[in-house]
Structure formats: structure tokens, C-alpha cells
Amino acid sequence: xxxxxxxxxxxxxxxxRSFRLGFGLTWSHFxxxxxxxxxxxxxxxxxxxxxxGLVTIQYPHEQIxxxxxxxYRLHMETEDCIVxxxxxxxxxxxxxxxxxIKTTDDLGLTSDGTKKKLYxxxxxxxxxxxxxxxxxxxxxxxxxxxxxxxxxxxxxxxxAFTYHYGNLSPEEAKVKQQEAExxxxxxxxxxxxxxxxxx
Amino acid sequence: xxxxxxxxxxxxxxxxxxxxxxxxxxxGVYAERKVSAFIQDRLGPMETGxxxxxxxxxxxxxxxxxxxxxxxxxxxxxxxxAPLLVFLSVFAGFSAIPFAPGLVTAxxxxxxxxxLAIISIEVVGILMAGWGSNNKYALIGAVRSVSQIISYEIPxxxxxxxxxxxxxxxxxxxxxxQQDGEWGLLHWNAIRYPHLIPAFLIYFTAILAETxxxxxxxxxxxxxxxxxxxxxxxxxxxxxFMLAEYANMLLLSxxxxxxxxxxxxxxxxxxxxxxxxxxxxxxxxxxGAGWLLGKSLFLVILMxxxxxxxxxxxxxxxxxxxxxxxxxxxxxxxxxxxxWQLVRIYT
Numbered sequence: 001x002x003x004x005x006x007x008x009x010x011x012x013x014x015x016x017r018s019f020r021l022g023f024g025l026t027w028s029h030f031x032x033x034x035x036x037x038x039x040x041x042x043x044x045x046x047x048x049x050x051x052x053g054l055v056t057i058q059y060p061h062e063q064i065x066x067x068x069x070x071x072y073r074l075h076m077e078t079e080d081c082i083v084x085x086x087x088x089x090x091x092x093x094x095x096x097x098x099x100x101i102k103t104t105d106d107l108g109l110t111s112d113g114t115k116k117k118l119y120x121x122x123x124x125x126x127x128x129x130x131x132x133x134x135x136x137x138x139x140x141x142x143x144x145x146x147x148x149x150x151x152x153x154x155x156x157x158x159x160a161f162t163y164h165y166g167n168l169s170p171e172e173a174k175v176k177q178q179e180a181e182x183x184x185x186x187x188x189x190x191x192x193x194x195x196x197x198x199x
Numbered sequence: 200x201x202x203x204x205x206x207x208x209x210x211x212x213x214x215x216x217x218x219x220x221x222x223x224x225x226x227g228v229y230a231e232r233k234v235s236a237f238i239q240d241r242l243g244p245m246e247t248g249x250x251x252x253x254x255x256x257x258x259x260x261x262x263x264x265x266x267x268x269x270x271x272x273x274x275x276x277x278x279x280x281a282p283l284l285v286f287l288s289v290f291a292g293f294s295a296i297p298f299a300p301g302l303v304t305a306x307x308x309x310x311x312x313x314x315l316a317i318i319s320i321e322v323v324g325i326l327m328a329g330w331g332s333n334n335k336y337a338l339i340g341a342v343r344s345v346s347q348i349i350s351y352e353i354p355x356x357x358x359x360x361x362x363x364x365x366x367x368x369x370x371x372x373x374x375x376x377q378q379d380g381e382w383g384l385l386h387w388n389a390i391r392y393p394h395l396i397p398a399f400l401i402y403f404t405a406i407l408a409e410t411x412x413x414x415x416x417x418x419x420x421x422x423x424x425x426x427x428x429x430x431x432x433x434x435x436x437x438x439x440f441m442l443a444e445y446a447n448m449l450l451l452s453x454x455x456x457x458x459x460x461x462x463x464x465x466x467x468x469x470x471x472x473x474x475x476x477x478x479x480x481x482x483x484x485x486x487g488a489g490w491l492l493g494k495s496l497f498l499v500i501l502m503x504x505x506x507x508x509x510x511x512x513x514x515x516x517x518x519x520x521x522x523x524x525x526x527x528x529x530x531x532x533x534x535x536x537x538x539w540q541l542v543r544i545y546t
Contacts, residue, residue, distance in 0.1 A: 008523070026238045026508040033237030056242040 041065035063152070070149030071134055074125050076165040080110040080144035083118040087136035087145050095129035096136060097122060101173065102180045110142045120166045121173035127153070128161035212304045216293050224445040225255045231503050238507045265434035270333060273431065277331030282432065282439035284324035289446045291317045296453055297372045299463045299487025301480065310371040311363065314454060315356060318409070318447070322348050325418070325428050328440075332431040340427020343514070344418030348409050350521045355405035357529030358398040362458045364536035365392050375462030383468040387461035394535045399459045401525050401532070403498070406451040408517070410444060412502060414509035415517060452498035453491060460494055463487030 035053030039062045040046055057064060066072070083100035100118035107116035137145050155161055168176060229244070229252065236243030244251030269278055295310040295317075297303035307313050322345050329341020365388065366374050380386035389395045408415035411427075419427040429440045456462060465486070512520065 012524075022508045023504070026504065029240055030234070030237045030504075032240075053240070054237070054242050055240050056236075058242070058245060 039064045041067060043067050066149040066151060068149060070151065071132065071147035072151035073127065073148050073153055074130065074136070074163070075146050075148045076123055076125065076163075077111075077144040077146070078120065078123070078165050078167050080112070080142045081120055081123065081165075082110060082114055082116050082142055083120050084141060086139045086141070090135045090139050092133060092135065093129045093131050095126040097124040097126075101168075101176045102183065103176060104183065110144070112142055114142055119168050119173070119176050121168040121170070121176070123165040125163045125165070126161060127163060128158055209304065216304075217290070220290065220293070220446045220449070221442065223449060224442050225259065227445045227448070227499065228255045228258075228441070230500065231506075234500070234503045235507045238504075259438060262434055262438040267436065268431075268433045270431050272333045274331040274333065277327045278431070279436075281324050281328035281331055282436040282443070284327065285321050286439045286443040286446070288317055288320035288324060289443045289450055292450045293446075295371065296450070296457070297375055297462075298491055299484040300372065300376065302484045302488060303372060306372060307370070309369045311359065311369045311374070311454070311458070314371075314450070315352070315359070318450070319348070319352060321443070321447070328432070329428040332428070334431050336424045336426075337428050337430045340418045340420075340424045340430070343424075344411060344428060347411070347415060347418060347517060350518065351405040351408035351415075351525075354401050354521060354525035354529045355409065357526065357533060358402035358405065359454075359458055361398045361529065361532040361536045362388055362392075362395050364533060364540060365395070366458075367540075371457050371462075375457055375464075378461045379464055381469040383464065384461070384466040385468075386464070387459070387466070389459040392536070392539065394532055394539075395459055397528065398532045399455060401529050402455055402459070403501075404520070404525060406448075406455070407502060407505065408521075410447045410451065410502075412444075412448070413506040414512050416506075416511055417514060417517065420511060448499050448502055449495060452495040452502070455498060456491055456494040463491040465490050 032052050033054065037050045037053045037055050037057075039057045040050065041064050043065070083098060085098050085100070088094075088096040088098045098120070099122040101121060102117070103119050105119075107119070109115055132147070134147055137143075137147055232254070233243045235241075244254035247254040247257050269275055292314045294305040295303070295307050295313045297306070297310075305313075325344045325348075326341050329337045329339075329344070332338070363369060366377055368374060368377075374388075378386050378388055378391075384390060389399055407413075411418050418424070419429070424430070429437055432440060463486075
């Protein structure tokens with residue numbers, strides 16, 4: 001009988017202990033409800049020092065700084081593009097569309113000294129399709145295609161995700177296209193004449 | 200109280216009470232969300248209004264504008280009247296509550312019994328909701344709720360009974376007036392009769408179960424029953440269930456304050472030089488209702504703190520707590536009360 005009573009009493013002690021533990025824990029967090037953790041990026045030396053306070057970051061109003069080497073939105077430096085088409089070919093989701101027009105005009109050099117031989121009427125990147133693998137930036141021979149740290153660029157229209165780059169307006173492109181076709185015709189005619197002459 | 204017999208005055212009192220309860224429920228839901236947020240190191244609602252103050256008002260507006268969805272297999276009549284019954288049973292309980300001396304819509308001489316009786320009608324409403332939904336989760340939740348509320352009414356009633364033995368009346372007004380005195384806090388029932396402190400703990404545990412709140416929220420267990428008996432409810436009817444839950448928390452807390460913690464009296468002893476309110480019935484009403492509601496809201500906040508601290512109990516633990524601990528201890532407390540009264544009579 002007495003042992004039964006002791007058995008009945010036993011859980012009360014553990015209940016009181018766990019109550020003290022649990023309510024102490026929740027209270028210790030509740031009373032820090034007036035403190036906030038600041039939105040600090042990983043680059044901040046205090047990043048691992050914020051051990052107390054509310055962790056919520058009110059996203060559109062506050063943002064954690066992204067490191068400078070963050071790899072998010074693609075950016076194209078049109079001046080440096082030699083229209084090699086490598087990025088479009090390696091892209092696993094085919095989000096880059098490139099058109100080039102041959103020309104005899106002098107287009108100058110890229111910033112790393114490579115000669116540009118083609119006009120670039122179209123260089124479209126569809127960021128809605130992009131999977132951020134970064135392959136295009138690794139194959140780019142002139143480092144003109146890079147990823148930036150901009151990650152917050154939502155749109156309400158899907159077409160707005162297509163970023164247009166290039167160094168020709170559509171009208172100019174038409175003219176240059178015709179020039180290129182004429183050039184090609186001339187080259188073909190010259191080739192034909194040369195082959196006839198040799199025969 | 201001749202004026203109270205005029206029906207319009209009754210309607211007015213009902214309207215004021217409903218408005219008060221609805222406002223309290225809005226504030227209560229907001230407080231609950233903030234309390235839970237701070238405990239979990241979050242911010243809680245912040246966008247709607249300053250510090251998110253209008254969030255619950257916006258939520259209730261959304262709920263009111265939603266479509267009334269009735270499952271095609273449901274018992275349409277039971278489904279429709281269940282939330283009304285649940286809310287009305289709690290709402291009717293407020294009619295017998297004296298907020299200050301004389302400030303009561305229904306001055307009953309068995310007020311405590313009336314409140315306990317009318318709250319238990321809620322069980323019928325919950326069972327109707329669960330059965331009428333014709334949904335297995337709703338039915339399991341309703342059955343759990345009924346078994347739980349009926350079991351825990353016993354320790355709650357025993358705890359109150361041990362206080363009733365000491366006060367010798369069921370009239371809530373008289374219970375309140377008995378705790379008046381110049382020493383403030385020292386006249387409260389729980390202080391005058393120290394064995395009523397464990398009685399209050401029993402009562403408080405039992406009302407957590409009666410309001411289906413954590414750690415006794417088995418009937419509404421989101422993780423296993425998808426919110427239990429109100430699985431199928433949406434819009435205004437769901438809002439009524441929430442309103443009833445928060446109103447029930449307040450009603451049972453008010454009852455605890457009335458019986459154990461000095462009703463509408465302040466804990467501060469009478470200090471010479473304090474303004475004398477006697478004769479100004481309106482001022483007495485305001486200060487009395489203020490103290491009563493303040494103490495009750497403290498208990499409500501305590502219930503929120505408990506909800507966000509303790510995990511849900513298992514059904515077997517639920518029954519063990521009730522039948523092996525609360526009921527025997529409650530009976531023992533009634534015994535102590537009885538001995539105390541005997542000693543008082545014969546000395």
C-alpha cells in the first residue's frame with residue numbers, strides 16, 4: 001500500500017522539474033522579445049555573435065547583404081562579346097538566344113584585346129528559364145557574361161524576364177543583314193569565277 | 200433591478216456583451232500570435248497596421264466574406280446549428296457573471312451552478328459538429344472532445360466545490376462580496392483558505408482541458424486530426440468556433456477569479472487617503488470590472504504561455520491526470536474544507 005502511494009507520488013516530482021525547465025526556457029525567450037537580430041551578411045565579423053533576440057528578417061523591408069561574389073542574375077557586357085555562341089550551346093536549359101551578323105566593318109577590340117568580327121543584333125537571356133548553374137560564365141572566353149549578386153528581381157509579366165542585350169537596333173540589324181548577304185553573294189561569285197578561271 | 204425586466208435593456212446588455220467578447224477575441228488572437236512568436240524568437244504579425252495590430256481584424260473580415268461550404272454528405276441542419284450552439288452556450292454563461300457589485304444581467308442565487316451547467320451544453324454542440332460533418336477526423340475529434348470535457352468537468356467541479364464549502368453559497372455576487380475587506384489581497388479566498396491554492400491549480404488544469412487548449416488539445420490535434428471537429432467548417436461558422444474558444448477561456452478565467460482570487464476587489468489594502476468610491480456606483484462598476492477583467496486576462500495570458508510551452512499529452516496520460524491525480528486530490532480538498540467548516544462551527 002505504501003509502495004503504491006510512493007509510486008503514485010513519483011511522477012509529480014518529474015512533472016514539477018520538467019515544468020520548471022520548460023517554462024524557464026520559454027520565459028527566457030519571451031523576455032528577449034524586445035531584442036532583434038540585425039540582418040548581417042556572412043561577410044560581417046559579428047555574423048556568428050548574434051545569439052539572442054528575434055531572428056525574423058522582414059524581407060522586402062530588410063535584406064541580408066549578399067557577398068560580392070554572389071552568383072544570381074546574369075549580366076552581359078555587350079562591348080566584350082565576340083559572338084562565339086559557346087554560352088548558348090552549353091546552357092542546359094537553352095535560355096540564351098544569340099544571333100550574329102558577319103561584317104567587314106572594323107568593330108574594334110574587346111577589353112582583353114580579342115578582335116570582334118561579328119555584329120550582335122540579338123543576345124536574349126530568359127532569366128525565367130535560367131537554372132543558375134553558371135556554365136555560361138565559365139565557358140565565356142572574354143569574361144563578358146557574369147553572374148551578379150542581384151537576386152531580388154521578381155516580375156509580374158513573364159516576358160519581362162527576358163533581358164535583351166546586343167549592339168544593333170532592329171532597323172540597323174536589317175541593313176547590316178542585307179550588307180552581309182550582299183557580301184556573301186559577292187564572295188560566292190568571286191569563288192565561282194576563281195574556280196572557273198582555274199578550270 | 201426592475202429595469203432589467205424590460206426586454207430592450209436585455210438586448211442592449213447582450214449587444215454590449217457580444218461586442219465586448221468579439222473585441223476581446225480579436226485582441227486575444229493577436230496576443231496569442233504575438234506570445235507564440237516571441238517564445239519562438241519570431242516577430243509575429245507585423246504588416247497590417249502598426250506592429251500588425253489590425254491583422255486579426257483583417258482576418259475576421261476575410262472569414263466573414265468567405266463562402267459557406269457545406270459538405271454534400273453532411274447533415275445540413277446539425278452542421279449549421281452546431282457552431283451557434285457552441286457559441287451561445289458560452290455566451291449565455293456570461294449572463295450570470297457579476298462584473299462588479301450589482302453589475303450583472305442575471306443575478307441568480309445559484310449562479311455558479313448555472314454557469315457550469317450552461318457551459319456543458321457546448322459538448323452537445325461539438326458532438327453535433329463532429330457528427331454532422333460526416334467526416335472521420337471530425338467525428339474522432341468530437342468523440343475525443345466529449346470524453347475529455349466530461350471527464351474534466353469532475354475535477355473542475357470538485358475544485359469549485361471545495362471553495363463553495365468554504366463560502367457556503369453558490370451566488371457569485373455573495374462570493375465576491377465575501378472577499379471584501381480593508382486588507383485587500385489577504386481577504387481573497389485563496390489566501391484566507393490556503394488549501395484552495397491547490398484547488399485552483401486543479402481547476403486551472405481542468406479548464407485547459409475544457410477549452411480544448413494545449414496541452415489538452417487532443418480534439419483539435421492539427422497533426423493527427425486536421426483540426427478535429429471543425430475540420431469541415433469555414434468562413435463565419437469557423438469564426439464562431441474560434442470566438443467560442445476564446446470566450447470560454449475568458450469565462451472560465453473570470454469564474455476562477457470570482458471564486459479564488461477576490462472577484463472585483465483590488466489586491467491593494469485600504470490606504471488612508473485613498474479616494475472613497477462608495478456612493479459612486481458607476482466608478483465602483485468601472486474599477487470592479489477593471490480589476491476582475493484584468494485578473495482574468497492575466498490567467499488567459501497564462502493559458503497562452505502554457506500552450507506554447509507544453510507538448511500535447513497522450514490520451515492515456517489525459518485520463519491518468521484526470522482520474523488518478525486531479526479527482527482524488529480534489530476529493531481530499533473537499534474533505535479539508537469540510538473539516539475546516541466543522542472546526543469553525545464547533546469552536
